[in-house]
Amino acid sequence: MITTTGAGATGCADMRQLLTAPDILAVPGAADALTARVIAAAGFGAVYLTGLGATATRLGMPDLGLMTQTEMAEHARSMCRAVDVPVIADADTGYGGPLNIRRAVADYVQAGVAALHLEDQVTPKRCGQLAGIKIVPQAEAEARLRAALAARDAFGDIMIIARTDALPGYGMDTAVERAKRYAGLGVDLVFVDGVKTRAEVEAIAHRVDGPKVISLVDGTDAATLSLRELEQMGFALCLYAVTGLFAGLHAQATAFAELRRTGALPATGFTYAQFCDLIGLPALQEFAHRFETGTADE
Numbered sequence: 001m002i003t004t005t006g007a008g009a010t011g012c013a014d015m016r017q018l019l020t021a022p023d024i025l026a027v028p029g030a031a032d033a034l035t036a037r038v039i040a041a042a043g044f045g046a047v048y049l050t051g052l053g054a055t056a057t058r059l060g061m062p063d064l065g066l067m068t069q070t071e072m073a074e075h076a077r078s079m080c081r082a083v084d085v086p087v088i089a090d091a092d093t094g095y096g097g098p099l100n101i102r103r104a105v106a107d108y109v110q111a112g113v114a115a116l117h118l119e120d121q122v123t124p125k126r127c128g129q130l131a132g133i134k135i136v137p138q139a140e141a142e143a144r145l146r147a148a149l150a151a152r153d154a155f156g157d158i159m160i161i162a163r164t165d166a167l168p169g170y171g172m173d174t175a176v177e178r179a180k181r182y183a184g185l186g187v188d189l190v191f192v193d194g195v196k197t198r199a200e201v202e203a204i205a206h207r208v209d210g211p212k213v214i215s216l217v218d219g220t221d222a223a224t225l226s227l228r229e230l231e232q233m234g235f236a237l238c239l240y241a242v243t244g245l246f247a248g249l250h251a252q253a254t255a256f257a258e259l260r261r262t263g264a265l266p267a268t269g270f271t272y273a274q275f276c277d278l279i280g281l282p283a284l285q286e287f288a289h290r291f292e293t294g295t296a297d298e
Contacts, residue, residue, distance in 0.1 A: 011086060011112065011114055012086070012114045012115065012156075012157040012158050012159055013157070014085075014086050014114070015046060015086040015088070015114035015115055015159055016159065016188075018045050018046060018086070019189075019211065019236055019237065023231060024227055024230055024231035024235055024236065024237065024238055025045060025046060025236065025237045025238070026044065026227055026238050026240065027044065027045075027046045027047065027048045027088060027237060027238065027239050027240070028044055028047070028048065028239075028240045028243055028244055029047075029048045029049075029050035029052075029053055029239060029240055029241035029242060029243065029244060029245065030047050030048065030049060030050065030053065030079060030244060031050060031053025031054055031056060031057040031244070031245050032053070032054070032057050032058075032075075032078075032079070033078045033079045033081070033082035033083075034082075034278075034279070035053075035244050035245075035248070036049075036079045036082050036083045036087070037082050037083060037278055037279065038244070038278065039083075039244065040083040040084065040085050041278060044085065045085055045086075046085050046086045046087070046088060046114070047079065047083055047085055047086070047087050047088070048087075048088045048089075048090075048239050048240075048241060049072075049075065049076055049079055049087055049088065049089040049090055049113075050090060050239075050241040050242065050245070051063055051067060051072065051090035051092060052090075052241065052242060052245075053241070053242065053244075053245045054067060054071075054072065054075050054090070055067050056245065057245075058071065058075065064124060064125075065092060065093075065123065065124030065125045066124075067092075068095070069095035069096075069100065069103065069104050069107070070107075072089070072090070072091070072092070073104070073107035073108060073111055074111075076089045076108060076111045076112075076113050077110075077111035077112065080111055080112035080113060081112070086114035086115070087112070087113050087114055087115075088113075088114060088115040088116070088117070088159075088161075088239075089108060089113045089115070089116045089117075090116070090117060091104055091105075091108065091116040091117060091118050092118075092119065092121075092125050093118070093119055093120075093121055093122075093123045093125050093144070094118055094144050094147070094148065095123075096123070098143070098144075098147040101118070101144055101147040101148050101151065102147060102150075102151040102154075104116075104148075104151075105148050105151035105152055105155060105158065106151060106154075106155040108158060109152075109155045109156040109157075109158050110155075113158060114158065114159060115158060115159035115160070115161055115188070115189075116148075116158060116159070116160065116161065117160075117161035117162070117163045117191055117213070118144055118145060118148050118160065118161070118162060118163065119163040119164070119165050119193070120135045120136055120138075120140075120141035120144070120163070120164050120165060120166070120178065121133060121134065121135055121136070121165045122134045122135065122136055125165075132169070133165050133168050133169050133194070134169065135164070135165055135166050135169070135170065138178060138181065141164075141178065141182070142181065142182070142185060145160065145162050145182055145185050145187055146185060148160050149185065149186060149187070159188040159189070160187045160188055161187065161188060161189045161190070161191050161213060162179070162182035162183070162185070162187040162189070162190050162191065163190075163191040163192075163193050163213075164178040164179055164182065164190075164191070164192055164193070165193050165194055166178050166192075167192055167193070167194040167195065167200065168194040172200065172203055172204075172207075175192045175204075176192070176203075176204070176207045176208055179191075179192050179204075179208045179212070180208065180209075183208075183209070183210050188211065189210075189211045189212055189213050189236060189237065190208060190210065190211075190212050190213070191212065191213035191214075191215070192204050192208065192212075192214075193215055195214065195215070195216075195220075195222045196217075196220045196221060196222055197220070197221045197222055198221055198222055198224065198225055200222065201214060201222050201225060201230070201233070202233065205233035205234055205235065211236040211237075212234070212235055212236060212237075213235070213236065213237045213238075213239060214230060214235045214237075214238050214239070215238070215239040215240075215241055216238060216239070216240060217241065217242060218240075218242055218243055218246050251268075254266075255268055
């Protein structure tokens with residue numbers, strides 16, 4: 001059975017519990033707290049804070065390492081407050097040296113993040129689907145992960161996912177070797193990013209043992225793989241980082257084009273009442289009403 005639902009899980013302990021199931025965990029990406037609410041309302045067991053999406057929605061710019069550590073931590077904090085399911089967050093390259101990684105882990109723990117992934121790109125990084133990616137020497141990449149693991153011991157439990165971006169520019173052999181080395185450091189999961197084809201996914205599944213993450217990007221050959229197929233290959237977690245972002249952009253572009261063309265409001269398929277329910281307005285109004293002057297119980 002494929003797991004796509006949760007039951008009010010929060011934090012790292014619940015994320016670990018979700019991953020003990022034999023079923024693959026499907027986790028859509030959210031660019032912001034509102035999208036995270038949509039994902040949780042749809043019944044998914046966890047939410048992925050995508051750095052690409054956060055950069056696009058917050059700055060209106062591409063994922064080229066432009067978001068700072070403090071911006072990402074604050075973005076994560078808002079998302080964790082908005083939903084009652086675990087949040088997996090992009091932590092890029094750790095935002096600097098060992099002390100920066102230490103601070104990033106501490107801030108993500110404090111924000112309520114259940115898991116983060118740390119990658120082996122040079123700084124500034126870029127989206128894993130772009131050409132021209134460069135990675136740091138393996139010793140430096142391993143030092144980053146050891147720093148993150150030590151920071152976790154100091155500040156509180158959070159799952160550490162080791163991501164390698166070696167595949168696009170350095171090939172499958174390098175990516176697999178790095179994933180294996182990172183797994184040996186004691187991280188919770190390994191993640192080979194930048195896959196574009198079914199054959200690449202199959203090679204990772206065959207050559208990398210242990211709990212692992214796959215990320216499918218809309219429009220690629222790899223994205224034609226079903227959750228069932230990925231589960232049978234042995235992947236523990238599948239990220240759909242940009243599906244919500246792209247779908248939302250398409251819906252907005254279509255609605256605005258129709259409004260511009262006709263001058264009449266298009267049918268959006270979403271009502272104001274539904275929006276109020278999604279953002280929790282009724283419960284907040286009820287709380288406020290209880291303590292308004294002259295309405296609270298004497």
